[in-house]
Amino acid sequence: MRNISNLKFCLLVASVFVLPSGIRAQQADQAPAAKPSKHMESHIGDLTGHSEAGAKLYYRYCWGCHGARGDGNGENAPYVTPEPRNFVAAVFKCRSTPTGTLPLDSDLYNSLKRGFNFTNMPSWIALTNQDRANLVAFIKTFSARWVAEKPGDPIQIPTEPKLTVESIKHGGELFQKLECWKCHGQEGRGDGPSASTLTDSNDQPIRPYNFTTDNRSKCGRTNEDLYRIFMTGLDGTPMPSFADVVKPNDAWDLVHYLRTLQYNNPSPELALWMSTPEGKAIVEAKKVENTNTGSGVQP
């Protein structure tokens, strides 16, 4: 009996020391390589943002949607479509860096400044530059990715070639060849055959961009912004990066063509396209008159 008791005692002692270590080992296997840092900085030009100052701004402006923990689960999130960004995942649409990499601080800063069209995320241009830099620093405290990884190297954007009718036409051919129309639709209205099936990385339905509504895409309104979207993709959405399949000059042709789809917004590309009989006929056929609903969305 005594031996059995000793054995029980040994097992008990072993369980006290061994099992927790096993659990710790298991936890270590599951734990991320790094933990989020509570103290982060951002660097945008001459500005240096500090997370401590950004926290105060975050809990004034942002937490209602993005949540106190930055996970996109703010108390207002259930009523927001598309869902607020999850800063813990640290996956960002608008980047100047290659797909799969972290954005530059300036990318996040510009996103805050610009806002996201057709979402609940407004432009925070009214804040000071320092405040926006501080917010960027604080957003980085939510994810360990900012500790474990460095932002990617920004892609190179070559000088825009001269605008020609040929470049617009070639862009139209690429639009077909790359099957952009499957999501964005033949007329760029965001109503392609795949549009209704698309979901984002959170399995939430997501609509492709409707080029006819505005000249602002989510990540900016300039030709360079459009070019950058092709080449970096919009991480977390079905919009892939075409950096490996599209040559720079082809990408510029695609930009020129897409501008002609924005037939409600004057642009050099649209003007040139309209100067050709073919282009004029195509654009005129798309227009629907006398249907202004006051929403800002053109039919």
Place this chain on the structure above:
Amino acid sequence: MDSLCSKSLQSGGVRFARTVMYSFAVLALILIECYPAQAIPAFARKYGLPCSSCHEAWPKLSPFGQQFKDNGYQLGNDRDAPIFQQAAYWPIALRITPNWHLERQDHVVVDGANGENTALANITTHGFDYTGMDMLTAGTLAKNFSFLLVPSSDETGAFHFESANVRFDNVLGTPWVNIKVGKFELDNLLSEKRILTLSANGGSYQNYHFQPWLAPGTPSPLYGFGIGDNQLGIEWMGHSANDRTRVSASLLSGTDGNPDFQNGMGNAAGRAYEGFVAASQAFEVGSLGLQRVGGFAYFGQAPTYPEYTQSGAPIDGTGVGNEPYYRAGFIGMWYLKKLDVTTMYFYGHDNVYLATGTASNGGSSALPSGSHAPSWNGALFETHYTWSPQLILINRYELIRMKQQALDSNPGDLGNVDALTFGFRYYPFINSRAGFAFHNEYSIVWNRKVQVSPVTGLPIDLTSSSLFFGIDFAF
């Protein structure tokens, strides 16, 4: 004899009670008039943003909130038009403030041992109360068509329209062209409709409503005007994309915002137009925050007599003999991180006919001898310490100093004002559905030489003060 004596005492008591009642009726009227109008949870519900996004401490706007307002209650993300809202969304919010307040005024003329109106007394009253109510409905009718409609009541439920306007935003696609028509608040950088103090004495800016006294014990014949009052007219307003630069100009009816060509003071009105211009520029100073400087000017004119029927009765809305007045000032809003200080210099000038209540047709009446066009200087220092979005400490000091009296016989400091207010507002919760604040405030106002002592016959000061604890809520 006994019955006579008791009758006399009873009569005196009634007069005393009436005097007290009138005094507090005036205070109550001030309280109603001064109630701030705009903190609109309907916007928070529409956009899902907490109050603290648009308000440093509601109802005071933050730069983000000011830009939202200047952009026609639009965030500019192409979700502003009503079609993007659930059909059940109704852009309306209500605001009211149950409260306990104490009002004290010294040197109130009352009946004394020597008869009617022969003595002075300090009068104090206090109790539970509530303010008027604002129904705040605002937003967009369509993209770049916005509106604001504020039916507002006094505490008895009698309604008037505090604001009623439509705004055409970003006309020609530029933020520099925005046109507003209707009844609206002037483009005051220091908004009285968003004032952080609520009491009878502290709930308005003295400089915004001051008019000089004609003589001790005799208020100026009011022509009905306050730069803090909402006015009727048309406004052009322009601003830069980031709202750092703001300019505006308004053409207004000289009715102080009252309908039917009345000026609200029972005076002749109508057919008088006035102008208001304002401009400001903000700039960033490192981590201190956004600083703003600006100026404003109001050029008014008011009639000094009406047209008459053949039988000699005045005809409403036919004021003639317009005479000018103006107000002008400079303002600075200085931020030192959590501490902000607003400084304002104010200058006022009234035409001598307006100041003395004299018809300017030179006919039946003439200017009193020794009369002048009065003018005055004013200043304001308002300090806030925003401890957090949930707690703001408030302090304000205003002063008004007469530069030129309306009459030579007046004491030089007749009408001078000093006003001190301090308090704090605590917001126990902040969300995107409703606003709630515990409001605590003390305010005291000194008016120099505006009362005539029935004892000595000499001008004396009037001091009034308010202590106010309220629960300010909007939903």
